[in-house]
Amino acid sequence: MSIFLHxxxxxxxxxxxxxxxxxILEKVFHLDIKTLSKLNFYLLSPAVIFALLYETAIAPEMIGKVLLFFVLFMVLQYIVVEIVVRLRGYSPTMKSAMRNSVLFYNSANYGIPLNQLAFAGNKETLGIQILIMMMQSLVPNTYGIYSVNSHKANMKQVWKTIIGMPVIYVIPLAFLLRGFEVPIPGPIQTPLDYVSDAFIGMALLTLGVQLGQMEWKVSRSLAIDVSISGLLRLVAGPLLAWVIVKLMGIEGLTAAALIVSSAVPTSLSSVLLAVEFDNEKEFASQSVFVSTLISIITVTAVIFMLNIEV
Incomplete structure (x- = not known):
């Protein structure tokens, strides 16, 4: 118990x-969440992804291994959640909302700080988390946007929105500049460092502001669905990750980092998509709130069990 508490x-x-x-800041000052979200979405997140991909040495073998894990993990998650939504007989909008609440997890403003704390700033595990964050940034900005709009007619606007996402461009740019060893000029590197350093604090504060604006209760009509979402994200997620790393023969810190990366709560991306495209906003918000709250215990439990195993 002392280790668990530690x-x-x-x-x-x-x-x-x-x-x-x-x-607290939200309750006192009623901050503008849309402005904070845009700062995270269009500036802080792309900047930190670019900086981490450009600066962190990640072996090609590790990249292949992590990407294979991610694909397998997403496929298995999708199969599990698809079984659930079909058994529950959800409407098209609720199907996409449930999928997003499980498939999109907070690998950036929750996963990066968690990785840094759990693994004491280990560069190898940070590289793994960066790759997961990179993919989790791409999926909501492509499949996620398509998913919440697939039942609508105006797909031209959907693709226009997807093309306008900055993260789509900063990822290949970072790999190209690093691959050809192109140095970042000082006048650009300094502000990039400033913005990147601000990411973790601002991301966690933005998450807090978002939670502060939500109702701290679960609607009776959504209680079962929110509970299902939480179980699939916080319990089934790390269990599926554990199965995959075992099947792939991954061990040690690499396995632990991949499992921890899968144990984080539902991403704010699911709420942002729901708000932006008017798709089950209440369910999305409550799923994020409940999973973030419960993750205090479930994430601790996952790290505790991995400490015993690793």
Whole structure:
């Protein structure tokens, strides 16, 4: 129990405190979440993805291994959630909302700080988390946008929105510049460092502000669906990840980093998509709130069990 409490206090609580500060700021000042979201979405997130991909040495073998894991993980998650939505007989809008709440997880403003705390800033595990964050940035900005709009007629506008996502361009740019060893000029590197350094704090505060604007209760009509979403994301997620790393023969810190990366709560992307495209906003918000709250215990439990195994 002492080890469990140590993990809770040193790995999870620092993030929880930052999120709580964001909640308090929202309650006192009623901050504009759309402005904060746009800062994260169009500036901070692309900047930190570019900086981390450009600066972090990741072996080609590791890239292939992580990407294979990610594809297998997403496919298995999709199969599981598809079985659930069919058994529940959801409407088209609810189907996409449930899929998004499970498939899109908070690998950036929750996953990066968690990785840094859980693995004491280990560069190898950070590289793994960066790759997962990269893919989790691409999926909501492509498939996610398509998913919430697939039942609508105006697909031209959907593709226009997808093409306008900056993360689509910064990922290949970072790989190209790193691959050809092109140096970043000082006048660009300095502001890039400033923006990247601000990412973790701003991301956690934005998450807190978002949670502060939500109703801290689960509607009776959505209680079962929100519970299902939480179980699939926080329990089935790391279990599926564990199965995959075992089947792939991945061990040690690499396996632990991949499992931890899969144990984080539902991403704010699912809420942003729901709000932007008017798709089950109440369910999306409550799923993020509940999964983030419960993750304080479930993520601690996952790290605790991995500490025993690794």
């Amino acid at each position: 993990i809770l206090l040193t790995n999870v609580m620092p993030m929880s405190i930052m999120i709580a500060i964001g909640i």
